[in-house]
Amino acid sequence: MPLDEVEGNIQLQKRMSGGAPYYMLGPISTDVAPGFDHITAAIGAAQSSRFGADLICYITPAEHLALPNEEDVRQGVKAAKIAAYIGDMNKYPEKGRQRDMEMSKARRDLNWEKQFELALYPEDARAIRASRTPEDEATCTMCGDFCASRGAGKLFAGDLRGDKI
Ligand code: SF4
Secondary structure (H helix, E strand, O other), X not given: OOHHHHHHHHHHHHHHOOOOOOEEEOOOOOOOOXXXXXXXXXXXXXXXXXXXXXXXXXXXXXXXXXXXXXXXXXXHHHHHHHHHHHHHHHHOHHHHOHHHHHHHXXXXXXXXXXXXXXXXXXXXXXXXXHHOOOOOOOOOOOOHHHOHHHHHHHHHOOOOOOOOO
């Protein structure tokens, strides 16, 4: 189902059921990505949640291809949980965005432990960072010496001396 059809479908179903709790499987937002339907479904599920779905079902990478194995289920559940979180950010903006605000500050401050603490899946985040250790522990291997967060931090602290930021 294209994303622009999600809102109308949710509202129609909720109206027809008298506002009963509504369960959605995705929807899968495009059919042309077999092997990645946990992602296409999560994109649709975030929209479903945003517009009023009360329960979303996980879909695995094996959808339309094979019986899911244990790792497929793990990936599907993780993607669905992220979708529900994104939906709640929009459904409940007052309380749903605080964690993201804290994460933004932790990124600004290059506070890696705080970032892991706030992450939905800290073990996965830790594993990726640990697999590519930067020369400067404050930064990461994406930009290295050109770390914009480190440079901005020094700039705002008045500690930029024109050499390496
Ligand atoms: S190196 Fe780049 S990606 Fe990594 S923390 Fe700094 S700005 Fe962000």
